[in-house]
Amino acid sequence: xxxxxxxxxxxxxxxxxxxxxxxxxxxxxxxxxxxxxxxxxxxxxxxxxxxxxxxxxxxxxxxxxxxxxxxxxxxxxxxxxxxxxxxxxxxxxxxxxxxxxxxxxxxxxxxxxxxxxxxxxxxxxxxxxxxxxxxxxxxxxxxxxxxxxxxxxxxxxxxxxxxxxxxxxxxxxxxxxxxxxxxxxxxxxxxxxxxxxxxxxxxxxxxxxxxxxxxxxxxxxxxxxxxxxxxxxxxxxxxxxxxxxxxxxxxxxxxxxxxxxxxxxxxxxxx
Ligand SMILES: NC(=O)c1ccc[n+]([C@@H]2O[C@H](COP(=O)([O-])OP(=O)(O)OC[C@H]3O[C@@H](n4cnc5c(N)ncnc54)[C@H](O)[C@@H]3O)[C@@H](O)[C@H]2O)c1
Numbered sequence: 001x002x003x004x005x006x007x008x009x010x011x012x013x014x015x016x017x018x019x020x021x022x023x024x025x026x027x028x029x030x031x032x033x034x035x036x037x038x039x040x041x042x043x044x045x046x047x048x049x050x051x052x053x054x055x056x057x058x059x060x061x062x063x064x065x066x067x068x069x070x071x072x073x074x075x076x077x078x079x080x081x082x083x084x085x086x087x088x089x090x091x092x093x094x095x096x097x098x099x100x101x102x103x104x105x106x107x108x109x110x111x112x113x114x115x116x117x118x119x120x121x122x123x124x125x126x127x128x129x130x131x132x133x134x135x136x137x138x139x140x141x142x143x144x145x146x147x148x149x150x151x152x153x154x155x156x157x158x159x160x161x162x163x164x165x166x167x168x169x170x171x172x173x174x175x176x177x178x179x180x181x182x183x184x185x186x187x188x189x190x191x192x193x194x195x196x197x198x199x200x201x202x203x204x205x206x207x208x209x210x211x212x213x214x215x216x217x218x219x220x221x222x223x224x225x226x227x228x229x230x231x232x233x234x235x236x237x238x239x240x241x242x243x244x245x246x247x248x249x250x251x252x253x254x255x256x257x258x259x260x261x262x263x264x265x266x267x268x269x270x271x
Pocket of ligand 1: 011012013014015017018019020037038039040060061062063088089090091122123126147148149150191192193194195196197198199200
């Protein structure tokens, strides 16, 4: 795909089996130099070395412009440039930790201002702050790839703040695509459907807390029943399904594609 030795930064890619790690793996398979970030040093470094020797793990908060600017400066000093930014950091689940989950706080009726702000910070400001830090540095002909969600494309009653944040990511994609077109930097978006990651472990834990009829099912069984009910193509999506589109967006094959939003969801969003 012509991505050999391109410098690629993927935010929020420290979780084993997460979408970010899958995206990083797809770029590494193309011979790219990949830098992944996350909030926890141990996990980001071990995930990086598990993916491959051309992958580096760095701690940086994607929602903090100054921290991301420092990280990007370090990257450009070491690898002389930045070609691709993938804004993957987010919290697909209702909270970032299992012990913070309660029965009502992700639904509209029980949502506090703090929970609303936290969801927008994790799922929208991350994309703004990281992009803001990267834009002055990104190479001409480079690319930004934003990871939104099918929750951006239509309402999910149980996820009002997450859906609003991801709809914001879709909108920011189009705005930045226009802003950066004169520099030939393309900005595109991927909306994943149902991918079994830590985010879904958190989400199914929340579902169980709210729905007593799910008490005897495992988290994985709950996820599989959602996949079966919702997906026309009849299967879950993998982190690599998302990574394959990210690689295409970043490649010269997509040189005339910008401001676009594609759902990788087995047809869920078409129903
Ligand atoms: N799993 C799905 O089915 C699904 C569906 C649609 C969209 N998504 C989106 O895909 C992306 C990846 O989700 P995932 O399912 O792999 O979840 P995940 O929880 O496995 O991974 C997300 C990672 O982002 C990190 N992160 C969160 N905030 C951060 C910050 N401020 N700075 C740096 N790192 C941060 C977390 O620590 C975590 O490691 C998210 O944006 C999510 O909203 C996931």
